Amino acid sequence: MKHLEDGLMRRLIDEPEDVAVTARRHIESCALCGDRYRSIAANAHAAGVAFALDAADVDLAMAWRRAAQQRAVSAVAAKTARASFVNVNGALVKPLAALAAAAIVLAGFAFTPLGSMAQSFLTIFEPRQFVAVGLTRQDMKDLGGLEGLQSYGTMRELVRPQNIAVADVRSAARISRMELRVPTIMPVDVPRDIRYRVMTQGAAAFTFGAAKAARAAAQQHRAYRAMPARLDGTTLQIVLGPATVITFGERALSKDAGQRRSDEDALPAGLVIAQGVAPRVTSTGATVQDIVAFLAEQPGVPAGLARQIEAIRDPSTTLPIPIPIDRASAMQVQVQGVNALAIGDNTRVGSGVMWQKSGMVYGVAGTMPLNEILAIADSLR
Amino acid sequence: MAALMKKTEAPLVLTPGDDFERLFLAEYRKVVGIAQRILGDRQRSEDVAQDVFAALHRRHAAGRPSSAWLYAAAAHTALNAARATRRRQRREASDARATSPLRTGSGLAADPHSVVEQKERRDAVRAALARLPPKAAAVLALRYGGLRYAEVAGALGVAVGQVGTLLARAEAAFRKEMGR
Structure with missing residues (x-):
């Protein structure tokens, strides 16, 4: 048988x-x-x-829309020439994706040690919108010569934020206690090398001191406009985060990427997506307008910058984003149904967009054209 | 659902435009199902499915792809994604213990213990699958992703009569891994 x-x-x-x-x-x-x-x-x-799996069904219509969007983005990406890194006046123009736009600004706020917040010319308020503030090369040079905020008072760290690398988006959501949004479309050449970092909430306090400011000016032999009485002794409490930064293709975003000179060395597209609870500053006395007016009138502050800052209609809800006007441009756009600030560099190598929605600040930036960045930003779910 | 492939059916030839959409709508669920048997995660499985269809769209002008190609690509892409995840997890710091409720599309799970148990079972299945040879893992994902024997044979490039043998061996090996 x-x-x-x-x-x-x-x-x-x-x-x-x-x-x-x-x-x-x-x-x-x-x-x-x-x-x-x-x-x-x-x-x-x-x-x-x-x-055996749960019988949850696939949303076929949404999946098709996603596939169609992916094809559209891929078609744009295929046509987009990767710009060479060119010499300008003997200096390499670095990819702006590592410098400009929402994700880097937000990541910079998120991961800058609190002590160095004293270096910022402007502190953070409670941004609901962002406006571009154009800076010339001379403006940037002038600002670099100004004294930091630490000359006008005392900074104290209240809660030190932690910078944590995690394995995946679920871990990031759990540690940050945030409902995270991820892109539903992605250009095909964005590397799948994905890194997740979480910054836990941090807080610091800064107290203005008129006597300290006067002493610092005298020691540094510089002109100084006296601090108003209502500012002296005011304490600002600054709360940052939590925030999460997701990077795709870190190598493409590294600073030394600017050292590459030829198209053979061109890197795959890199992308950064940052999201966090909107920063908040509370004050025991002076208003935002008081602070801005005092800082803007200090000798050495570029007049053009001061005018732009003073022209902001509601500085308590508007975060100015410095844009080097010889290397980048900015425009207001719509993302996720709200106003957003889009920034693109002149080499068309990098661009980014940032916006605030429902108390969260979002930023998307990458080494790709702005239309791709906007498509990715709009796809966050 | 797509019609069953007969042994003698000619490979599907795509023409631009509507054909791709018809194929997508007919096969997407099955492709997601195959990936999900390997990855255990719906979102990642849909990412794999999107990648596979994007690759199919790029290839159609150059060759004569078929549904069998689609199924095989789903299994291989999901296996690659699973291996990449394990490599990344070994490199990066581990996160907190997975005891928090998982957020689903309908909100937080009502029973955290049940959710944790489900996750642990799914993780055990994924880990056992990862220890199998790629072909064995693929045959399991294809069969339990809903493919008939003829479709599994087409995807793996074997005779349909071999599928039963491959499947029996893969299931025996899988059960042994689950019992470790």
Whole structure:
């Protein structure tokens, strides 16, 4: 008597109509094949249980829209020439993606040690919108010569934020206690090398001190406009985060990427997506307008910058974003149904967009054209 | 659902435009199902499915792809994604214990213990699958992703009569891994 092969017995379980009737009769009459059949069936049953999934259905319409968007983005990406890194006045123009736009600004706020917040010319308020503030090269040079905020008061760290690398978005969501949004479309050449970092909430306090400011000016032999009485002794409490930064293709975003000179060395697209609770500053006395007016009138502050800052209609809800006007441009756009600030560099190598929605600040930036960045930003879910 | 492939059916030839959409709508769920048997994660499985269809769209002008190609690509892409995840997890710091409720599309799970148990079972299945040879893992994902024997044979490039043998061996090996 010829015994049955395992493969035939296995198929008898799944597709009996394709197996001869004689096979089943054999199993019923042959002890050896019967035992073998029961063993195979038990393995099949165990696998069936293990691989059973919940019956949640796929949203086919959304999946098709995503695929169609992906094809559109891919078509744009295929046509977009990767710009060479060119020499400008003897200096390499670095990719702006590592410098400009929302994700870097937000990541910079998120991961800058609190002590260095004293270096910022402007502190953070409670931004609901962002405006571009154009800076010339001379403006940037002038600002670099100004004293930091630490000359005008005392900074204290209240809560030190932690910078944590995690394995995936679920871990990031759990540690940050944020409902994170991820892109549903992605250009095909964005590396799948994904890194997740979480910054936990941090807080600091800064107290203005008129006496300290006057002493600092005297020691540094610089002109100084006296601090108003209502500012002296005011304490600002600054709360940052939590925030999460997701990077795709860190190598493409590294600072030394600007050292590459030829198209053969061109890097794949890199992308940064940052999201965090909107920063908040509270004050025990002076208003935002008081602070801005005092800082803007200090000798050495570029007049053009001061005018732009003073022209902001509601500085308590508007965060100015410095844009080097000889290397980048900015425009207001719509993302996720709200106003957003888009920034693109003149080499068309990097661009970014930032916006605030429902108390969260988002930023997307990358080494790709602005239309791709906007598509990715709009796709966050 | 797509019609069953007969053994003698000619490979599907795509023409630009509507054909791709028809194929997508007919096969997307099955492709997601195959990936999900390997990855256990719906979102990642849909990412794999999107990648596979994007690759199919790029290839159609150059060759004669078929549904069998689609199924095989789903299994291989998901296996690659699973291996990449394990490599990354070994490199990066581990996160907190997975005891928090998982956020689903309908909100937080009502029973955290049940959610944790489900996750642990799914993780055990994924880990056991990862220890199998790629072909064995692929045959399990294809069969339990809903493919008939003829479709599994087409995807793996084997005779349909071999599928039962491959499947029986893969299930025996899988059950042994699950029992470790």
